[in-house]
Amino acid sequence: MKRCSRCILPETVPGISFNNDNVCSFCQDYEKDKEIKIAGLENLITQEFGLDSSLSLNTEAEKRNALEKIFNGVKKQNKKYDCLVGLSGGRDSTYVLYVARKIYKLNVLAFNWDNGFQSEQAMENMRTSCKILNVDFVSVPSKNNLFQKIQRYGAKATLKNGPFPLVRSICTDCTWAGAAAALKYAAKYDIPMIIYGQSFAEATEANEYKALSAFNAMKAKKRMNINWYKQVFNRILLRFEFHVPGNKYLSLQLPVLEKIKRVILFYYIPWDRKKIKETISRELDWKIPPESVSSWRFDCRLHPLINSLFISMLGCSKDAFGYTNMINEKNMTRQEALAQEEKLIEQSFSEDLRNVLRTKMGLSQKEIDTVFSYKRK
Numbered sequence: 001m002k003r004c005s006r007c008i009l010p011e012t013v014p015g016i017s018f019n020n021d022n023v024c025s026f027c028q029d030y031e032k033d034k035e036i037k038i039a040g041l042e043n044l045i046t047q048e049f050g051l052d053s054s055l056s057l058n059t060e061a062e063k064r065n066a067l068e069k070i071f072n073g074v075k076k077q078n079k080k081y082d083c084l085v086g087l088s089g090g091r092d093s094t095y096v097l098y099v100a101r102k103i104y105k106l107n108v109l110a111f112n113w114d115n116g117f118q119s120e121q122a123m124e125n126m127r128t129s130c131k132i133l134n135v136d137f138v139s140v141p142s143k144n145n146l147f148q149k150i151q152r153y154g155a156k157a158t159l160k161n162g163p164f165p166l167v168r169s170i171c172t173d174c175t176w177a178g179a180a181a182a183l184k185y186a187a188k189y190d191i192p193m194i195i196y197g198q199s200f201a202e203a204t205e206a207n208e209y210k211a212l213s214a215f216n217a218m219k220a221k222k223r224m225n226i227n228w229y230k231q232v233f234n235r236i237l238l239r240f241e242f243h244v245p246g247n248k249y250l251s252l253q254l255p256v257l258e259k260i261k262r263v264i265l266f267y268y269i270p271w272d273r274k275k276i277k278e279t280i281s282r283e284l285d286w287k288i289p290p291e292s293v294s295s296w297r298f299d300c301r302l303h304p305l306i307n308s309l310f311i312s313m314l315g316c317s318k319d320a321f322g323y324t325n326m327i328n329e330k331n332m333t334r335q336e337a338l339a340q341e342e343k344l345i346e347q348s349f350s351e352d353l354r355n356v357l358r359t360k361m362g363l364s365q366k367e368i369d370t371v372f373s374y375k376r377k
């Protein structure tokens, strides 16, 4: 299979093209797309996250100064907690917790939105790191397993329509519920700031969207079965369960609360994959499960399903789009990415995934067989 000579994206990705040096269009557009992403983020930070727009943020030193200024501002308020950190037990959120607590000495409430699909190792990592850092920890599931039900009925409703509708719906409700639940808790405990752990390297939505847009959205009438209505019903219940006051109940936007400052940590400090992994392994006894291909995204047990579906639709994993970013950011070598991608392909549609679909998602044997019939031949 022909692959990009810089990243590892294969020729099977819809819409991809290669130049004379076999560099793919995603890599060719990388710098331009990054500028757009940064401009968008800077706009978000100044407009919405309430940053003083007179602050200069051009150099690394200036960014660190700005971060200190923000952190000192919340410390001065002398609240029980200076900030809330959303924790998944994965690599980046654990590092955010470490930086907030150990480097900047903030009083942190570690908050976990339990989507019902978290891996054991992720839970273990959260408990251990909070114990070592002496940080209060809350883990909040949906009271009636609504997120699991949304996944179950969503899968049942759309299985016959191929892998695309399934892959499209998996992460959206989780992202919303995680954001809403964190805000709700921050408000409840009068916490003035939330620190987020997103990074550019891992922001893959735009490239995934480019590749996935080749697939036609499912026809509306095919969706209208009893399971689809059950999914919608549970989605509405989830919206009510984690409703953030002042926000619309059924809005597609992520909720906001003006009084709570929001900080994207990796805008202010560099994101360095190896350094992050080394630091949390050494300082917080952080581990990845032995069977895990990489240190990225092992925290959710639905992720192998998403990777498997991507591999069947596009010929590459969802993670491969992140590798493209990491390679272009010089945070990963092509060889390393290729080795991980080959393992992901080998491990796609695994027995473990069957287990997750049966025990966590509640699919029948027949339904699981349908999912597995998507496997790329």
Ligand SMILES: [Zn+2]
Binding pocket: 004, 005, 006, 007, 008, 009, 023, 024, 025, 026, 027, 028, 324
């Ligand atoms: Zn490429």
